[in-house]
Amino acid sequence: MRRPVATSVLSACALTAVLGGCAAGGDEASSPPTADPAAAGSGAAAGSPPAGDGGARLTARLVDLEGAEVGVATLTETEGGMQVDVRVTGLPPGFHGFHVHAVGRCEPDSPSPADPSMTGDFLSAGGHIGAGEADHGEHAGDLPLLYVTEAGTGRLTAVTGALTRDRLTDEDGSAVVVHAGRDNYANVPERYAAGGPDEMTRNTGDAGGRIACGAVEG
Incomplete structure (x- = not known):
């Protein structure tokens, strides 16, 4: 399986992922994205992110826990795989x-499809695509970190060979999710923890709660 072009935390600003506001030295006060997604109207969806090379495109409108629209993501088939563009x-x-999560449902305070006794923010979206196939960091739905500037805006472009249109639009769909914290991609060396990453880290990368979600639609 081809992996995402950029999956390393350390290389998130350097490879094909374009992180809004990244600059040498990690200066968070650097220039914001050239096109503010909120400039043309209410919510980030007023300006669509760039598409790939003209292939079939899918869209996810991201909303926060209050139901307000906070961004838009497009997923476009390209020669290199699936290009993911997001602006928030x-x-x-x-x-x-x-x-990218395995179920196309974005409901606040909702039960997990795998365990209905567990409820929480956007748990209706299920786990990451490919979560049952490998540890976190190697899931098909794992993407590079999204950086948000002090102004609250962020953008990211990445290409992955691990996602296909069929997988994104299967019977229960899929959803794009932004988490509250940064993702460590289960990178916990044994010199820090004798047993390496624990189960939670291997499942989610310790990225924390879900703060924005958008069901993928054709």
């Missing part, structure tokens, strides 16, 4: 885990 506004500054 109004989110907390810093790095955020960014994944």
